[in-house]
Amino acid sequence: MKIEARRVASIFREMANLLSIKGENPFRMRAYRKAADVFQYFSGDLEEAYKKGELNNVPGVGKGILEKIGVILKTGRLPAHEELKAEFPPGLMEILSIPEVGPKTVRLLYEKMGIESIDQLKEAIKKEKLRYLPGMGAKSEENILRGIKLHRMSQGRILLGRALPLVQGVIQELTEKASSFIDKISPAGSLRRGKETIGDIDILVTSSHSSALMDAFISLSCVQDVLARGQTKSSVLTPEGLQMDLRVVSPNCFGAAIQYFTGSKSHNIALRERAIKRGLKINEYGVFEQQGHRIAGEKEEEVYESLQLSFIPPELREDRGEIAVAEQGSLPELICEKDIRGDFHVHSTWSDGRNTIEELVKEALFRGYEYLAITDHSASLKVAGGLSPHQLFNQVKKIRELDSRIKGFHILTGTEVDIKGNGTLDFSDEVLGNLDLVIAALHTGFKQDRKTLTSRAIKAMRNPFVRILAHPSGRLLGEREAYAIDMERILEVAKEEGVWLEINAQPERLDLTDVWAREARRKKVKLVINTDAHSKDSLGFMTLGVITARRGWLEKDDVINTLSWGELSQIIKAKRRSD
Ligand SMILES: [Zn+2]
Ligand SMILES: [Zn+2]
The missing domain is CATH 3.20.20.140 (Metal-dependent hydrolases)
Known part of the structure; x- marks a missing residue:
């Protein structure tokens, strides 16, 4: 299994946080935090860089850190990290992921009130118990509650800046593994629209040999769990808990399918209404006349054309007036x-x-x-x-x-x-x-x-x-x-x-x-x-x-x-x- 720099960063970040909850030497803690910052957005192959000795002179990466990276690369884990984790209830790390709550507060809540989970924390705030802790007040209760809401909202979503390289990597690996089975391949969904956070990832592909392609997909290096493996659709889970679906579509429907699965939902609803007004039907297979004759579907551009619209770039498909503007043919020429x-x-x-x-x-x-x-x-x-x-x-x-x-x-x-x-x-x-x-x-x-x-x-x-x-x-x-x-x-x-x-x-x-x-x-x-x-x-x-x-x-x-x-x-x- 290939170890990504992100994984190393997250181990170090967690160690820094755990040490801080423990109230340990701030110097050690800072060393981990700094290393985590370095590897968060490290580009390139970490293992290769390590072997070539390229990490030796990176500021923020001392000898101790370097040794630990060696262990992680070799075994995928770090014993010191696991021992430290075992000292605390697992819920503490989740509490720590709430904005507004730092390691010191986590420690205070745990030691003084025995709070080990977000639910317990919410309960304590409801009963107005937190405000009597040292350094806290009614205002802090309010802030933490807002933090919990923010946290719940972002759960299960990842940043576009993380999703984009992940998907690029997946497409590259898939193309290397199964190049002879892949014709067209493209991400769809919110990623293709460029939303700032991504819920799950949809990839569409046309293939002459979907069974072999599915095998390649479920054995990708970023796959943690296989949720489903079918003939035309498989779903997997990545280590960060992100669901990724691969869907095989027929080449003559690719345009309609990529339009349909790119969304957004409200954009598609508006398109469907427009189609109905014109006596047409639109779905993931194409645009059809009343008698069932298909008038578009192979290319995405044709789908919009058949509805008398100029092509709407994916980034604009949010039902924010783009359809009316496309009808007039006056969409902006977007920056590249x-x-x-x-x-x-x-x-x-x-x-x-x-x-x-x-x-x-x-x-x-x-x-x-x-x-x-x-x-x-x-x-x-x-x-x-x-x-x-x-x-x-x-x-x-x-x-x-x-x-x-x-x-x-x-x-x-x-x-x-x-x-x-x-x-x-x-x-x-x-x-x-x-x-x-x-x-x-x-x-x-x-x-x-x-x-x-x-x-x-x-x-x-x-x-x-x-x-x-x-x-x-x-x-x-x-x-x-x-x-x-x-x-x-x-x-x-x-x-x-x-x-x-x-x-x-x-x-x-x-x-x-x-x-x-x-x-x-x-x-x-x-x-x-x-x-x-x-x-x-x-x-x-x-x-x-x-x-x-x-x-x-x-x-x-x-x-x-x-x-x-x-x-x-x-x-x-x-x-x-x-x-
Ligand atoms: Zn600034
Ligand atoms: Zn700045």
């Missing part, structure tokens, strides 16, 4: 990943990033970009190694020097400057005026009321040096809801000031959301799609940002980082927006 010419939000080793500026630039060149902005954190964000004005000054010098040595590529100096409690920025205008690109971001005070949060952001946006507002809603999928910011108002001010709003492409952020991105476009606010990468591999999150932009109906012209360097440099030449 190849339209992106650079990334404006990237962290280097100068703050909390894991790669040097040189490494990041190399990766950007590899991706075919024309420009990259280095935007490390500012001083007040100490946990993220924020730069002092002096350090930033040195970084700017270094970047300008590096930039002058690389031909045909442009490195922008920048910062992700913290918006302080009173809405002022962490750097003076004098410091900001020395930079090519200033991003402002809220990183504190998430629980403030709507008025306070909104006015902090607006004050920052009124600063003439600020070009971009990062991750505007602050939500973290499955962990933290958007803060109480007045987004309508933010859009208005963005329009007034010419500040660009970010679609942050981190898998757990995707912020702005598709819905707000569309609203921004309606209001003619410009957007940027940034990865907020903390390592060179994370520049690849751009895919997720572009999918979100597509779901927000965005075209190339709505997004600033599709501009050529010639066009962009004209804009940012002026350090102040209004100049």
